[in-house]
Amino acid sequence: MPDVQTSSPVVPSPGSRLWTAGASGGLAVLILLALAVYDPAHAAPLVGGALLVAVTTWLVANQRPVMPEGNEDSDGGTRDETRPAGPIALLEEVFETVSDPLLVVRGGEPDDMAGRRVVLANRAARDLLRIPREGAILVSALRDPALLEAVDEALFGGVSRETNFDSGGVQARHWRAMTRPLPASASETLALVRLRDETDVRRMELMRVDFLANASHELRTPLASLSGFIETLKGHAREDSVARDRFLDIMAAQAERMSRLVADLLSLSRIELNEHVPPSGHLDLGRATTDVVDALSVLTQQQGVEIEVAAPEDAVRIRGERDEIVQVIQNLIDNAIKYSPRDGRIEVDIRTGLTPAEAAASRMTGAARLPLLTPDRGEELTYAAVTVRDHGPGMSREHLPRLTERFYRVEGQKSGERPGTGLGLAIVKHIVNRHRGGLVVESVPGEGAAFTAFFPLSNRTAVTEPLTV
Secondary structure (H helix, E strand, C coil): CCCCCCCCCCCCCHHHHHHHHCHHHHHHHHHHHHHHHHCHHHHHHHHHHHHHHHHHHHHHHCCCCCCCCCCCCCCCCCCCCCCCCCHHHHHHHHHHHCCCCEEEEECCCCCCHHHCEEEEECHHHHHHHCCCCCCCEHHHHCCCHHHHHHHHHHHHHCCCEEEEEECCCCCCCEEEEEEEEECCCCCCCEEEEEEEECHHHHHHHHHHHHHHHHHHHHCHHHHHHHHHHHHHHHCCCCCCHHHHHHHHHHHHHHHHHHHHHHHHHHHHHHHHHCCCCCCCCEEEHHHHHHHHHHHCHHHHHHHCCEEEEECCCCCCEEECCHHHHHHHHHHHHHHHHHCCCCCCEEEEEEEEEECHHHHCCCCCCCCEEEEEECCCCCCCCCEEEEEEECCCCCCCHHHHHHCCCCCCCCCCCCCCCCCCCCCHHHHHHHHHHHCCCEEEEEEECCCEEEEEEEEEECCCCCCCCCCCC
């Protein structure tokens, strides 16, 4: 009797599971690669998307526990035996290191919004949304109605969409969300959500539009003035030396005004472009303030104004870009100089180790006070504050909310000898916002005004910076 050979169950290899789980994505990639030969420009983003869908589908199908943080990998130390090895580990690492936030969402019941759960979230998504790797409720992580609707269409309608939305807060960011259905099993529906940060693109477009609008509006008056004086000098004032010299002085002042205006507009545009990017530098706030006061000494002597600086003896180290912090202090002091009476006094006070409430507390008795900028999340941080107070005409309460608007001037307080561009406080606000700080104004008509800017303290023990502004 011949031996009967019993067949044992066939265990699919990782490679066969990859083919089975990612067949649809792989086929799409092959088709799109062929398309790329004929139309590379249009096929490139489609190939990338299909690759991402195929890899994510396979990862979900082969999901296994990941080695806890702190365990050694293949460098000779301890290794968690449950961690995927070989191709699975490689694809998990690819999923983790993609710079765009990625979410795999499980649908649950169509009428149960709380049933939408995150099956997998890569590192970028966890850092952005502050969620665990898996198990988070989708509506708690992403609250934009249009995006949630797009996810539902991918889960239950098999529809791929791209949606734009803005995150809230004072450092608002613009996102493009791409939602794609994933191959579903008999028990669940899945969708892939990919977020792409397009803040820089949007800010560049807004910067271009704003610059053209503001420049065309604000340059119209000085250009008309220059044109009028040029026509006059070419006409009946050609031989009038007294009138010629007077007109040339006015033309020089208008040209200087246009130069300052263009410089301030470009500075404001650059600051707004990077406003969502936290600063990486560190500096001594007291030293930066002293350098600004020294640099303005010639101007204060001309105006007959005295500046008194009160600062701690120890260094006040904050997180920030030195050039931008210097610009904040200089704009505030320069503004105080313009509106201080001759032989007046400007007080600059630096404090450290403050809570947000302490930093924004009133510095003038009986003053109208308004926070112009409040940090998003600041209760757990400690701040340093710089307050610049003048003893000029001050402002009434109704003017305070508009002080940081572009080109806004308080009626009846336009400076004659040193006219500004109306952009100084707008620049201050955007720089402070980029540094995750706050800005407060208070004023008493007839007694002056005080501006307080505060910034998060640095955790560094030493700061190296140049000696001059």
